Amino acid sequence: xxxxxxxxxxxxxxxxxxxxxxxxxxxxxxxxxxxxxxxxxxxxxxxxxxxxxxxxxxxxxxxxxxxxxxxxxxxxxxxxxxxxxxxxxxxxxxxxxxxxxxxxxxxxxxxxxxxxxxxxxxxxxxxxxxxxxxxxxxxxxxxxxxxxxxxxxxxxxxxxxxxxxxxxxxxxxxxxxxxxxxxxxxxxxxxxxxxxxxxxxxxxxxxxxxxxxxxxxxxxxxxxxxxxxxxxxxxxxxxxxxxxxxxx
Numbered sequence: 001x002x003x004x005x006x007x008x009x010x011x012x013x014x015x016x017x018x019x020x021x022x023x024x025x026x027x028x029x030x031x032x033x034x035x036x037x038x039x040x041x042x043x044x045x046x047x048x049x050x051x052x053x054x055x056x057x058x059x060x061x062x063x064x065x066x067x068x069x070x071x072x073x074x075x076x077x078x079x080x081x082x083x084x085x086x087x088x089x090x091x092x093x094x095x096x097x098x099x100x101x102x103x104x105x106x107x108x109x110x111x112x113x114x115x116x117x118x119x120x121x122x123x124x125x126x127x128x129x130x131x132x133x134x135x136x137x138x139x140x141x142x143x144x145x146x147x148x149x150x151x152x153x154x155x156x157x158x159x160x161x162x163x164x165x166x167x168x169x170x171x172x173x174x175x176x177x178x179x180x181x182x183x184x185x186x187x188x189x190x191x192x193x194x195x196x197x198x199x200x201x202x203x204x205x206x207x208x209x210x211x212x213x214x215x216x217x218x219x220x221x222x223x224x225x226x227x228x229x230x231x232x233x234x235x236x237x238x239x240x241x242x243x244x245x246x247x248x
Contacts, residue, residue: 009055016179052091092173099148110139130227
């Protein structure tokens with residue numbers, strides 16, 4: 001049975017709709033939850049794929065969260081082995097950092113639904129060909145990253161250029177949250193630890209607006225998630241040459 005490693009930072013940011021898709025594909029999932037086991041050490045060679053989830057911390061906070069440095073090394077080991085990688089939000093930023101890019105605050109905090117513009121390369125991409133140009137996707141982030149050298153830019157929003165990229169054949173970084181369902185969004189909107197982020201955008205009024213947007217956009221988002229994540233799952237376990245050497 002093919003095994004998948006999932007790096008999780010907090011219980012409130014799970015695989016979401018990606019979980020049943022992975023299980024239906026017969027993958028055996030191993031979670032490493034750094035909130036519970038911050039000193040955990042993992043070896044990627046035993047796995048056919050890697051998913052790195054989101055979290056409230058930032059890449060530049062390794063003094064408070066030393067596991068972030070270990071995660072970057074795990075990601076680099078996966079890149080060197082040609083193991084498929086999917087990084088979501090913080091996971092995308094860690095993937096970008098592993099490739100030598102700079103992670104930094106975005107000029108605008110994005111919380112809610114934002115139209116995603118596909119790049120010219122997206123149409124021919126195995127995953128992003130499923131993306132409908134200008135379809136709103138769910139966002140919750142304050143940081144972004146520079147484009148990693150040698151990567152393919154796939155999507156942007158008006159307020160954040162680097163929303164998605166591919167490196168090599170099988171490493172993807174998604175700044176946005178395509179894995180969300182309605183209960184997960186509602187959980188984030190009501191979670192006490194995330195209220196200060198909402199306050200900067202209007203507090204409860206912004207939360208109500210996000211809930212209205214969710215009703216309008218979630219169904220289409222989940223259809224895209226099923227198609228895009230399904231194409232990623234198909235890549236797990238493929239035999240492929242190692243990607244070109246990376247600059248670090």
